[in-house]
Amino acid sequence: MTLFWQVLINGILSGGLYACAAIGFSVIWGVMNLINLAHGSMIILGAYITYMTTSTFGIDPFLTLPVSGCALFILGFLIQKYLINHVIGGSIFMTLILTFGLDLLLINAYLLIFSADLCAITPWYAGLGWEWGNVKIPYTRVGAFVFAIGLTLLLSLFMNRTKLGNAIRATSFDKDAASLAGVDVFKVYAITFGIGAGMAGMAGTLMSVIYSFSPVTGEIFTMKAFVIVVLGGLGSMPGAIVGGIILGLAENFASVLLSPGYKDAVSFFLLVIILVLRPRGILGKRFYAEVRD
Amino acid sequence: MDDTVFEKRAKEELVMRNVRKVRRIRSKIYSWVCICCAPLILLSISSTLKAEDIVRFGASLSLTGRMATEGRLVKDGYDFYVKHINQKGGIPIKGKPYKVEIVYYDDESDPKTAARLVEKLIVEDHIQYLLGPYSSSATFPASSVAEKYRVPMVEAHGSATTIFERGYQYVFATLNTVDQYTGGILNMAAGLKDPPKTIALINENALFPQLAMDGGEQHAKKLGINVVYKEKYPSGTKDLSSMLAVVREKNPDILLAGGYTADMILLVKQAKEMGVKPKMFGLMLGPTLPGFVNSLGKDAEYLLEPIQWSANMAWKDDVFGWTASDFARIFEKDFGYAPDYHPPQSAAALLVYHHALQKVGLADPQTVRNAIADTDIMTFYGPIKFNEKGMNIGKSMAVIQLQNGKPVVVYPENSAQGKLVYPIPYPH
Numbered sequence: 001m002t003l004f005w006q007v008l009i010n011g012i013l014s015g016g017l018y019a020c021a022a023i024g025f026s027v028i029w030g031v032m033n034l035i036n037l038a039h040g041s042m043i044i045l046g047a048y049i050t051y052m053t054t055s056t057f058g059i060d061p062f063l064t065l066p067v068s069g070c071a072l073f074i075l076g077f078l079i080q081k082y083l084i085n086h087v088i089g090g091s092i093f094m095t096l097i098l099t100f101g102l103d104l105l106l107i108n109a110y111l112l113i114f115s116a117d118l119c120a121i122t123p124w125y126a127g128l129g130w131e132w133g134n135v136k137i138p139y140t141r142v143g144a145f146v147f148a149i150g151l152t153l154l155l156s157l158f159m160n161r162t163k164l165g166n167a168i169r170a171t172s173f174d175k176d177a178a179s180l181a182g183v184d185v186f187k188v189y190a191i192t193f194g195i196g197a198g199m200a201g202m203a204g205t206l207m208s209v210i211y212s213f214s215p216v217t218g219e220i221f222t223m224k225a226f227v228i229v230v231l232g233g234l235g236s237m238p239g240a241i242v243g244g245i246i247l248g249l250a251e252n253f254a255s256v257l258l259s260p261g262y263k264d265a266v267s268f269f270l271l272v273i274i275l276v277l278r279p280r281g282i283l284g285k286r287f288y289a290e291v292r293d
Numbered sequence: 294m295d296d297t298v299f300e301k302r303a304k305e306e307l308v309m310r311n312v313r314k315v316r317r318i319r320s321k322i323y324s325w326v327c328i329c330c331a332p333l334i335l336l337s338i339s340s341t342l343k344a345e346d347i348v349r350f351g352a353s354l355s356l357t358g359r360m361a362t363e364g365r366l367v368k369d370g371y372d373f374y375v376k377h378i379n380q381k382g383g384i385p386i387k388g389k390p391y392k393v394e395i396v397y398y399d400d401e402s403d404p405k406t407a408a409r410l411v412e413k414l415i416v417e418d419h420i421q422y423l424l425g426p427y428s429s430s431a432t433f434p435a436s437s438v439a440e441k442y443r444v445p446m447v448e449a450h451g452s453a454t455t456i457f458e459r460g461y462q463y464v465f466a467t468l469n470t471v472d473q474y475t476g477g478i479l480n481m482a483a484g485l486k487d488p489p490k491t492i493a494l495i496n497e498n499a500l501f502p503q504l505a506m507d508g509g510e511q512h513a514k515k516l517g518i519n520v521v522y523k524e525k526y527p528s529g530t531k532d533l534s535s536m537l538a539v540v541r542e543k544n545p546d547i548l549l550a551g552g553y554t555a556d557m558i559l560l561v562k563q564a565k566e567m568g569v570k571p572k573m574f575g576l577m578l579g580p581t582l583p584g585f586v587n588s589l590g591k592d593a594e595y596l597l598e599p600i601q602w603s604a605n606m607a608w609k610d611d612v613f614g615w616t617a618s619d620f621a622r623i624f625e626k627d628f629g630y631a632p633d634y635h636p637p638q639s640a641a642a643l644l645v646y647h648h649a650l651q652k653v654g655l656a657d658p659q660t661v662r663n664a665i666a667d668t669d670i671m672t673f674y675g676p677i678k679f680n681e682k683g684m685n686i687g688k689s690m691a692v693i694q695l696q697n698g699k700p701v702v703v704y705p706e707n708s709a710q711g712k713l714v715y716p717i718p719y720p721h
Binding site: 002003006007010011014107108111115116117118119120122126127129131136138140141210211212214215216217220251252253255256259260261263264 | 357358359361362364365498524525526527529530531532533534535536538539542554555558559562565566567568583584585588589590592
C-alpha cells in the first residue's frame with residue numbers, strides 16, 4: 001500500500017511540472033496555430049539562467065523564477081516580432097521550419113557557451129522531505145509542483161480577466177474580427193509568444209531543481225508538451241494541468257505495474273486512445289483546435 | 294465545353310512555363326556551382342599532393358547529442374596524441390617522420406549515423422586506418438562497416454562483448470570488455486567481512502548498460518548474492534522515482550546501475566529523495582567524469598565505479614616515455630581538466646597504430662591489420678595485447694570510491710590508494 005501512495009504522489013508531482021512545461025507550448029499553438037519546436041530549448045535556457053544565477057549569487061533556485069521568466073519573455077517577444085511574424089501568414093511548414101531552425105541554433109549556442117557537460121542544481125534541502133509513514137515527499141518536488149500549478153493558474157487568470165488577455169483570446173478566435181475591433185494582431189502575437197517563452201523559462205527553472213540537464217535535453221520536453229497538449233485540449237489551461245497529471249500518473253504507474261521499460265509505450269498508447277475517442281482533448285473546446293489557414 | 298478546354302490549355306501552358314523556369318534556374322545553379330567549386334577542387338588536389346608525409350586516421354564521434362560529454366573526452370584523447378606526436382616531428386616510419394591527422398565527423402550520438410559516417414570515411418575520404426566512435430551502441434554497427442571494407446578499426450569505447458563475438462577480423466579494442474565491469478565490485482563485496490547478501494540491478498535499455506547488468510546478474514549468482522530486483526528503463530527517461538520506490542521496498546544491500554552520465558546524476562538524486570539506502574552503491578559510469586561531483590555535491594559520496602584506468606597506476610609507455618601520472622599532468626595542462634580513463638584509452642588506440650605502422654610501414658589495410666593483431670605493448674594506459682577476437686587481454690579493471698569528492702582506488706588491493714567505506718553511513 002505504501003508503494004501505491006508513493007507512486008500516486010510521484011505521479012501527481014511530476015505531472016504538475018509537466019503541465020507547467022506544456023502550458024507555454026499550448027498557448028502559442030492555440031493562439032497562433034504555431035507549433036513551437038524550439039519550446040524544449042527555451043525550457044533549457046530557463047534552466048541555464050537559474051544555474052548561472054544560483055552559482056554566481058548563491059541565491060535559492062526558486063527565487064530566480066522572475067529572472068528566467070522575464071529574460072525568456074523578452075527573447076520570445078523579439079523572436080516573434082522580428083522573425084516569426086514575417087512568416088506567420090504563410091503555410092504552417094514555414095513556421096515549422098523556422099522554429100526547428102531556431103531549435104538547432106539555440107542548442108548549438110548552448111553547446112558553445114555552456115559546453116556539453118551536464119548540470120544539476122543541488123540546493124541544501126535537496127533529497128530532504130516529509131515522511132508520511134514510509135512515503136517520502138521531497139521538498140524540491142513539492143516546491144516545483146506548487147509553483148508550476150500556481151503559475152499555470154495565474155496565466156489562466158490573466159487570460160480570462162485582463163484586457164490584454166481578452167485581446168489575446170479574441171485574436172485566437174478570429175484574427176480578422178479582432179483586428180477590426182482595434183487589436184494590433186502582430187503585437188498580440190509577439191506578446192503571446194513572449195508569454196509562452198516566459199512560461200517555458202520558468203518551467204526550466206523548476207525543472208532544473210529536480211532533473212539534470214544539458215543543451216540537448218530539451219527535445220524530451222517538446223515531445224511531452226505535444227502529448228500533454230493533445231491529451232488536455234489545445235489552448236486550454238485547466239486542460240494542460242489535467243493532461244500533465246494524467247501523463248505523470250500513467251508513466252509512474254506503468255513503470256511499477258508493468259516495467260519501467262514500458263512507460264513511454266503506455267503514455268503514447270494513451271495519446272492514441274484520446275485521439276481516437278476525443279480528438280479535441282479531454283478539456284478542449286472545439287474552437288481552439290480548428291486549423292485555420 | 295470550351296471553357297474546360299481553355300482551362301486545360303491554360304493549365305498546361307502554366308506548367309510548361311514553370312518547367313522552363315525551373316530548368317533555367319537549374320542550369321544557372323549548375324554553372325555557379327562549377328565556378329565556385331573549381332578553386333576548391335584545385336585546392337584539394339594540391340593538398341593531396343602535399344599530403345605524402347601525413348598519416349590520416351578517421352573517426353566518427355558523438356560530438357553533439359546526449360553522449361556529447363563523453364564524446365568530447367574521446368576527441369581530446371585522440372587530439373592529445375596528435376598534438377604531441379606532431380610536436381616530436383611525427384611517427385618515425387622506416388626512417389622518415391610522418392605527421393598525423395584525424396578526420397572527424399559528428400554522429401550526433403546516433404549509431405545509424407555513425408555507421409554511415411564510417412562508410413563515408415572509407416569510401417569518400419579514403420581513410421585506411423579507422424578509430425572507434427563513442428559507446429558500444431555506435432561501435433557495433435560502425436565495426437560492421439569496417440569489416441565489410443576490410444579496413445582495421447582500433448576502437449577505445451565499445452566494450453560490449455557482442456562486438457567481438459561475430460568472428461570479425463578487423464576490430465580491436467584497447468579497453469576491457471563489459472563482462473568485466475561488475476566483476477571488480479562484486480569480487481570486492483564477496484571478500485568483505487560481513488558480505489552483502491542481496492543486490493538490485495537497474496539499467497538503461499541500451500547495449501552497454503544492458504550487458505553490464507546481465508554480466509552483474511550472472512556474477513552475483515555465482516557468488517551467492519541474491520538478485521532481488523532487475524529492471525531496465527527506456528533511454529531519455531527524466532523520472533526514475535517510482536522505479537526507485539520499488540527498489541526501496543526490496544531493500545537491497547548492493548545497488549548497481551548502468552547507464553550514461555545524465556541518467557546517473559538523476560538516479561543518485563532521486564535515490565536519495567526516495568530514501569533508497571544501499572550499503573554499497575555502484576555505477577558503471579559517471580563518478581569520474583568531469584562535472585559529476587560538482588552536480589551532486591555530497592550526494593556523490595561513497596559511490597563506486599569500475600574504472601579502466603587511473604592516474605596512479607604503475608604503467609609507462611615507450612613512445613613518449615610517460616607514466617600514467619605524467620599523462621594526467623600533461624593532459625591537464627593541455628586541456629584544462631584532469632582526465633578520467635576516457636582520454637588515455639583513446640590515445641592508446643593511436644599508440645596501437647603507432648607501433649603497427651612502425652613495424653610494417655604505411656602498408657595496405659590488411660597488412661596493418663595483421664601487425665595490429667600481433668600487438669604486445671606497454672602504454673601509459675596499461676598493457677595492450679589482443680586475443681583472437683580483438684579484445685584486450687593485457688589488463689584488468691580497478692574500482693574507485695568517491696571519498697570527499699575525490700575518486701580513490703579501493704580495489705584491487707595492490708594498487709589501492711585508500712580503504713573502502715562499507716557500509717555507506719547515512720545520512721552523509
